[in-house]
Amino acid sequence: MRIVIAGGGQVGSSLARALAASHEVFVIDHDPEVADVFQAMDVEFLVGSGTSEEVLGRAGIAQCDFFVAATGLDEVNIVGCALASRLGRAETVCLVSRPEFLGAAGTGGRLGAFGISRVVWPEAQLAADIERIVTAPGAIDAEVFAGGIVRLLEYRLAAGSPLTATTLGGLRLPRGSLIVAVKRAGRIFVPRGSTRLQAADKVIVMGTPEAMHAVEALLNPGRAGSRLLVTIIGGGDVGFQLAQRLEQTPSIDLRVLERDADRGTMLAGRLSRTLVLNGDGTDLEFLESENVGRSDVLVSVIDNDERNLLASLLGRQLGVPKVITRVGRPANLRLFERVGIDVAISARGAAVASILHHITGGATSLLAIVEHGEARVFELVVSPSFEPRELKDMGAAEDAIVAAILRGNRAIVPRGDDRIEPGDRIVVFCTQDAADRVCTFFTGAAS
Amino acid sequence: MRYSLVVHVCGVLVRLFGGMFLAPLAVALYYREFEDAAGFAVAAIVTLVVGHLMRRAGGTSAEEAVERMRRVEGLAVVAAAWLLIAHLAAIPYAWIGVGPIDALFESMSGLTTTGATVFKDFSAFGRGIFFWRSMTQWLGGMGVIALFVAVLPRLAIGGRELFFAEAPGPSEDKVSPQIRRTAALLWRLYAGLTVLQVGALWLAGLSLFDAVCHAMTTLAAGGFSPHPQSIAGYQNPAVEWIIIVFMFLAGANFALQYRALSRRDWRMLVADEELRVYAGIVVAATLLLVLALGAAGGVVPTVRTALFQVLSILTTTGYASVDFQLWSEQAKMVLLVLMFIGGCAGSAGGGPKVVRHIVLARYTLQSLRRTLHPRAVLPVKLGGRVVPESILQVVVVFFLFYLLVFSLCAVIVVALGADIMTGVTATIASLGNIGPGFNEVGPMAHYGDLHPVSRVALILAMWIGRLEVLTVLVVLRPEVWRSGQWTAKGRSAAREAMAEAGDTPA
Known part of the structure; x- marks a missing residue:
């Protein structure tokens, strides 16, 4: 796909870095100094304004699939998107930093009239992320997926935490929850039944909302209900x-x-x-x-x-x-x-993740990037050619785990004897390096 | 300040007021009270002549003068016009033999919607006089000047200053960006509600004359009644319920009622903080009063009586459905507290107004919190909006002056022979435009036995209270008078400056 990014700031550069490997990326910025950042990447850098028809033309806007306006100025972003949608057939993503451009529902509001397909408000997303972490007592990361039926919480274990009592196989975690990853000494891995957690480990737990409530109560006894x-x-x-x-x-x-x-x-x-x-x-x-x-x-x-x-x-x-x-x-x-x-x-x-999600959508969608990019959570639709089998027959991997199977509007946190069938929607947790391998395994195509 | 302009605009307003005497004149003629009718005719002629002379003396043509009205001139016009109109409205009383102070007292009590009376024997007066008493309240309720602003096209611009000088709530409350239209719409709502109440009271069994008189004094939150025993004289529960409803409306913000009515959006009423607090005060005070009275005479009649009295005092109407002078001290205390609250801003009610109490309470609380968190940013909010510091100061100053005027006046009344309860309640009932107090000035009594100087002091208190203290006090500042001049020198100076700049059209 051809992707044009206007604005070479932090969002622009992160996007370019993530997309350069598998897409044709053009970056437009009026400041030649930021070009250095992009020299090392496999992208085309154009000096100019994202609101200039001539510059957009040089970036081949007519054949472009996605246009992302990520300059620091809301009005410039809106005009850029409006131009891009007139000059070609690109889907446009517009970054804004002020609430007045959003409608009452917090969506694009009336910006659709400018040919903007999607509005991203990084500050609001960050605020929403922080809110989730603040309101999850004790947790250091919190995410919600699949319309609220799967939750993720990350904890740093204190000395004497109930989770460090014995090996994972011996712990009685609430039904419907699963420890998907442990980060110890800078390395992230998927634990096995024989793994024993230690103080100062970070653990990532996923599960249904009810089970996660029980996990919160287990890890933070007595905190619930107080101010x-x-x-x-x-x-x-x-x-x-x-x-x-x-x-x-x-x-x-x-x-x-x-x-x-x-x-x-x-x-x-x-x-x-x-x-x-x-x-x-x-x-x-x-x-x-x-x-x-x-x-x-x-x-x-x-x-x-x-x-x-x-x-x-x-x-x-x-x-x-x-x-x-x-x-x-x-x-x-x-x-x-x-x-x-x-x-x-x-x-x-947060903004980059949601834009990547938008661009790379389809059968595979990136739900979250956790631990600063070291691990990812995907939602996948299992390909029709996938040979149905039970989880325990797939073998245990150190770097990936099926966290949930979504059937209808409920999530099943799988055990060894649950079967993955073609057409299932599943939520997978994997490390950064395993991402492509995991996606190929289930869907037959790279992410 | 330009005296010529003030005199001129006052003259315009006074001349227009002359026309108001036609209504009681017609009533007096209808009831064949020819002596009273002559009084109204004389009053009309005097008023027209005085108004015309003042208008002429002021000189400048209205279009030129009024559009350049300054704030202080607007305040001066309103303060002076109210005083002048009260004197002229007293002429019919004086004509039939009421003493000059008493006539002025009755007239000021009417126009300021106080409802305190010095009439001892109601049988001595004709229907024309009672109609005029009620009508002065009706005119004063929404504001005489607001009415004139609504009908006088020439006051279109200067009218703004006049309108807000007459009804100075803590914030400007308009229903239309145009002041003339605002005044007209509010008066239309006011008149519509009055007609509605006349119909309701008539259906409930009052004579048409009594229905009209009571409707006019209810919507104005006035309290004059042609019946010597006020509403208690009718012993009619339906009438009491109707008056309860309309008193509540009269004490609520008319601009808010208009907006809710015109947009058919009742949630606006619920969302309004002042209205919520106002309703809360009514409910709480009624409960307290029911507790203090005890339900010996049945629950429903007690609740009705308590609610009636609470609304009558809170909205500063001043009707009595029972002689509450006979109540226990505890019950009277509830009413005394209500006397210091008043209705909502932008209503016909007087007193310090509910919204000022809300703002003052929040300001106090925030000041307390500031001692705990010295660096905290603690704005006072009303309805989710921040109240600017300048308005907060005006509210605080308002209360200080209100208390100052109250204490001064109470001292005078008590020093001249009244007991403390009489002195305090007579003063607050006058300053808050309520009407009845306790003891010597109780609901079935009258102000006629107070010392003449006390009565004059109370007349001034009513005037100051109706114009919400600051309007009058600002005009009394010496520098306003020192800077005064008869003609508009500023204007000619400006014209000369323009001529020098070569701007004058040849």
């Missing part, structure tokens, strides 16, 4: 979005720390239950005077990696049990988690 104090540092787009979302949950008490007085006034005007504090989240004295250490969750979403890291580490020092930090530069993601931040998460990551 949660959440402190958000940084009242920018993400902080505001997140606060709006979290206000919907009555058992959460919210505080937002915002450095800019005018922005703080705006936030206090628009939010109803949130206490907006005017101060710098990296000022230790201020954090202490407001008793930030008493928070159950600290979310740092300043638009600056260094200050985010500082604020998060201060929060950790003050004793906040769960710290979630926004990361701008993808290279910082792992580093942040290494120095003690529970969850490092990037707006671009």
Whole structure:
């Protein structure tokens, strides 16, 4: 497929990197300096504006299948998409950063009139991701798939966790849940019955919503039903979005720390239950005077990696049990988690995943990228030529596992004697390297 | 401030008010009360002449003058016109032999929709006079000046200043971007509701005359009744229920009612915070009152009586369906508290208004929270919107001045011989435009026995209260007068400047 990306920022470059191997990718940016990033990739870089007909023509917009507008300016993105859809037959994906372009339902609203097929709002997606993690007690990652019938939770095991008591085979996990992966010492693998979990392991559990409730109760006894104090540092787009979302949950008490007085006034005007504090989240004295250490969750979403890291580490020092930090530069993601931040998460990551999902759709769809790209969750339709067999006959792999079989509107978390039939929809968890192999195995085509 | 302009616009308004005497004149003639009719005719002529002379004295043609009205001039016009109109509206009372202070008291009490009376013996007055009493309340309820703004095309622009000076809620509440249309639509709603209530009361068994008089004073949240024992004199539960409903409407924001009615969107009413609090106060106060009264006379009659009295005091109407002077101190306390609350902003009710209490309560709470979190951003919100700091200050200042005027006036009334309960309730009943108080000024009593100076003080309190304190107090500032001048020098100076710039059309 031919794909044109306008805007060579972080979203543009991540997309180009992920798509370059199997597609013809053109990147348009008016800043020649960003070209360096793309030199190393197998893509065509054009200097110019995504709103210029001439530049779009050079990128072969007439034969293009997908046009992604990912510049930093909403209006430029909209005009670019409108032009692209007039000049060719491309499906257009438009990034926006302000809510007024979205309709009441949070979908594209009236942007369809501009020939925009899909609107992606990275800040809102990041806010939604953080919300899921905040509201899952103890978890450091949380995802929901297949319209809510499959959930994923990731935990870091503490010393004395009930999961470390014996080998996996001997643990009685709630029915309908499955430990799909363990990350230990930087390596991610699918555990077997003989694996014994240890403190400081990260475990990824998937299952039906009911089973996952039981898992939450097992791993966090006594937390259910009590009030949660959440402190958000940084009242920018993400902080505001997140606060709006979290206000919907009555058992959460919210505080937002915002450095800019005018922005703080705006936030206090628009939010109803949130206490907006005017101060710098990296000022230790201020954090202490407001008793930030008493928070159950600290979310740092300043638009600056260094200050985010500082604020998060201060929060950790003050004793906040769960710290979630926004990361701008993808290279910082792992580093942040290494120095003690529970969850490092990037707006671009969420947007890139959803755009990739949109572009690579079809029989295989990418549901989530977990552990910063080290593992993926796919939803697949098993190919008609697949020879039906029981799971236990497929052999245990170290790098992939069938997490759920979707039949009708319920999910079955399979055991060894469940059969995979042609035409089944299945949810598969696998490592990054195994992704192509797994997709080929079930569908007969690469992802 | 340009005195000439103020005098001129006052003259325009006063002259128009002269026409209002035609209605009671017709009623008096219909009932063959010729002496009263002569009074109304004299009042009409005096008013027309005074208005015309003032209009002439002011000089400038209205179109030129009014469009350049400044805020302080608007306030001055409204304050002065109200005082002047009250004097002119007193002429019919004075004509039939009521003393000058009493005539002015009755007239001011009518126009400000207070409903306090100095008439001792109701049988001494004709129907024309009772009609005029009720009609002054009806005109004052929605606002005389709002009515004139609605009908006078020439006030189209300056009318804005006049409209908001007369009904200064904490925020501007319009139903149309055009002020003249806003005034006209609100008056139409007000008149429509009045007609509806006349019909309802007539069907419930009142005579047409009584129905008209009561409808006019209910919708205005006024409280004058042609019956010496007020509503208690009819002993008619249906009438009480009808008045309960219309009192509730009179105490609610008319602009809100208009919007809900014109868009057929009743959720708007439920969503309005002031209306919700207003309704909550009515329910809570009624429950308290039922508890204080005890249900000896049956539950339904007690609830009806309690609800009637609560609405009568809260909306500042001032009717009585029983003599609540005879109630226990506990029950009277509930009513006394309600006297300090008042109706909704943009209603016919007086008092400090529910919305100001909401804003003040939230402001206080936020100030308390600020001591816990010194760096917190704590805006005061109303209906999900932030109330600007400037309005918060005005609300606080309003309460301070309200209390100041209240204390001063109460001190005067008590110093001149009234007991404390009488002094306090007479003052708040006048300042809040309620009407009856307790003891000497109870619902079945009258203000006629108070010291004449007290009565004058209460007349001023009614005036200040109706124009919501600040309108009057601003105009009383000396610098307003020091900067005053008779003719519009500013205008000619501007014209000269334009001439210098070569802008003048030859």
